[in-house]
Amino acid sequence: MLSDSQTPQPVNAQPYSINCNGRLVQLDTPKIMGILNLTPDSFSDGGRFNTEKSALEQAGKLLSEGAEIIDIGPQSTRPNAEFLSSQEEIKRIGNIISQIKKEFPEALVSLDTFYAETVKFGFSEGIDMINDISGGQYDEKMFDTAAETKLPYILMHVNPSYETMHDKIRFEDITLEVNRYFSEKINTLLEKGVNDIILDPGFGFGKTVEDQMKMIDEVEYLGFRKSPLLIGISRKSFIYKPLGKSPLDINEETQKLHMKVLEQGAKILRVHDVAEARETLMQFLQKK
Template sequence: MSVYFRPIIQTDPKLPSDAVLLHGGPLWFHRVEPLERGVAHALMPASELPTEFLDRLSAPRVVSGMPKDRAALMGVLNVTPDSFSDGGEFMAPDKAIAHAKKMIAAGADILDIGGESTRPGAAFVPEVEEVARTAPIITALRSAGVETPISIDTRKAAVAEAALSAGASMLNDVSAMTYDTAMAATAVRSGAPICLMHAQGDPETMQKDPYYDHVLLDVFDYLKERIAVAEAAGIAKDRIFVDPGVGFGKTQAHNLSLIRGLSLFHTLGCPILLGVSRKRFIGNIAGVERAEDRAFGSVSLALEGIRQGVQIIRAHDIEAHSQAFALWRAMHT
């Protein structure tokens, strides 16, 4: 059976002599939790890690075009009629531009444009319609002088191609290239970074009794396999991001397990994107029904992601996240 290694991330400014800096930054670890299916392990010293894992965890991880001294904030801009939190609000170009500029002013480093809702139970959107929703908005943003990197949130290669032609520069595929295998060729031709996300099932069915043998390790294995597929297709590893897909075919318990164990995903050797913003399980735990009222809970989980070294946080409430992150950095760097 495979053995996995989860670094126990620390933030205290007093480092022990055997501390290993996570990616050369302010976070560190000196203990590691070995994980193995069906076997319980005691913590081990970081010095006993196999070299390949130690190298992946200690090597600086610079995300091209992103801040070098902090996690990047990805602002959500849905141009859909039915997204769970902001459906129908930003489909008109003038409203999309205004909201994008507001997020950028508040601290967004990336804009993530989506034309197909991926909320639980969402219906499939034909690619022609998805292109019609997204490409004109991206063109309008560029024409309005928006220079911030734009990510296209799609699982369809044709939609990605149109978005890249309109001015997008990053791909965010919730299916990790399993829905449309042509997505790999799009990433190779364009040279655009791509985020590979884990999801169990498609949006219409993913929340119908999701099951895992060991959610943290099952998601890790899936992402490891998708990275290998991407590399075999010709996508350079330094252009690949991973997202554990919180809320995509997971129960509340699954979601919490993934967030607690986020640091495991650093051993994949790719930057980590975390998207938890306004999700239903936050409302269930906090007793908040409306998605737009879940900013406080979203920030709380995003800060846990920052504490574990996540490189990109995807969020709706950029001002709240930006302010919280600035205070976190002041305390820990």
């Protein structure tokens, strides 16, 4: 894991911090979030980490390579993925959260779900933040549950229903649309008492290749610089399909885009390939 003693400190960084279960986490140095899919059907690593033993091993690997946050996903949200209920998600998670917290107490654990009940279960097991791809739109109880837990909440831009999640929409101005969405949702979350909000523009969800490249170019304008930005572009089709490559063959291109978003103020990179992202982060910090 990266620590303040191991990495150069960026100059003039936005002084964001989030309260994770009473642990104040500073985001002046950007963090790497390692993806841990417990699913049999994720598009690039399905079935590899869906046992407690393999999930623990992978969590340890992600942390050793430089991740500070482990994002646990019990349900794939790729196009045409199997739809699971909250009960099925909870069953799939089992003891993995508590085992990771026991084995790696220094790690922050994020839970990737759009169900309030799954969040409640994860909270009882020790999660440190909520990663809801739905922006509270797929479960009306999500925002209230986030407020009850007082955990940081990752708010992602996405289409308004599960069924339309991946429908490609051509926006007149994608940056304006995403900021309008963020503004509305942030106000609702603040009214309910959710104070630690992280913003995710939603790469890979219902946006054209052109709009996603425009978002990359305009990251610095997303979110009004009032909340930390999470960028999740790892193995996304808007990168590999135009190149005629597979999700596993775009590391060089992905790291160039990671550098670009870091230079524009991104605070969390959500990635599959942690070692490579860490190298990019180190290069970024050394340039500051």
